[in-house]
Amino acid sequence: MTHTKSKTVATWLALLLGTFGLHRLYLYGFRDKLAWLHPWPTLLGLYGLQRMELLGQDDRLSWLLIPLFGLMLSIAALSGIIYGLTPDERWNATHNPGKTARPSAWPVVVGVVICLLIGGASLMATIAYSAQRYFENEVSVSANS
Template sequence: MAKHKNKTLATALAFLLGGVGAHRFYLRGGVDRLGLLHLCCLPATGLVYGLGRAPNPFWVLLPLIVSCLAGFVEALVIGLTPDERWDARHNAASNRSSHSNWPLALLLVLTMLVGTTILIATLSRLFDLLYTGGAYG
């Protein structure tokens, strides 16, 4: 019997640790290519920091920020998937069925709140650096 994949746990992993691909490893195992791509953002951030040529700390964190934003989008996609489709895709061999309830709804609202805040802050800082050279901070 295959292990049952919990949709709320997968959404929480995408929300909290989506920047390093924890939800991808939970759902697809340790050799998922997109999960490894998420995980590569940490060495990329360290490489940019180690080179020491970034005039602004924003550029150092940009690979990690982009990976986290992708994790927020994936949290929304996972959380908004209907239970029947979720079970058909991830729990086909399991005898249990998924029943989403209010913790998933709260997690989705929190994902929208935090994800859009980070997206707007990232875009505003990016445009500030690109168009004014960081004149506003």
Template sequence: MIEPPMKNKTLAAWLAFAGGPVGLHRFYLHGLADMPGWLLPIPTALGLYGIERVQQFGLDDPYSWVLIPLLGFTVAGCALRAILYALMSPQAWNARFNPQAAPDAAPGRTGWGTIGASVVSLLVGASVLMASIAFSVQRYFEYQIEEARKISQ
């Protein structure tokens, strides 16, 4: 009987950070039949479409301020997933993703690469999350002010 390959925690954390918005970490850990992995590119593509709309129609496009935060929240969510993978104990990692391995097997251990993925994910994820919230809230209030100005005239 062929045993499934061991899943490395460091690789999963980096895949969640760098390729998370297209589902690479899900495919690595759960295989190509993983439905959430196939659904992750949808909000990513919609957010990229929102950026394209801003380039075409400017910042006043009402659809862009709804679509762009989808990309930001997806990137931030994948960065959070990378942090969660990096912070899992070797026993928890191996029990979940390498059940055939010993609890302290090497693929579940935390090294400097894992810590690096966690730090970079925290920096980029928090920045993208705050930027997405700020963009959404600013556009919402600008829209409300413009509508109130129309009503008052």
């Protein structure tokens, strides 16, 4: 017998631990292949952050790895937004067939708002960081030639 999948739990798992795919494990189980793909880019991005802290901002490998973490944060936040905004009827038809779950309430709304804030901020920071590194690299290449 399977348990009822809560939209609130899925939204908050996506927000708090979505970069590691725990929201997908909650919804689809341990056989979900996409859930097992989430931790790797996240860990590589965290490794990039660690490299930049140890080696400084001129480490080119960290330039490539750090945006992976930002993208995984954005993807997890987008998942939380999608889960939270899914109508209750469609949610139950997809994740709780034949069952009726409690209607969603304020915790889902709060989770969606926080996902929107974190997701938007991490996406904009990732784009800004990547663009800054790209243009700094182009300027240094132009100055050296």
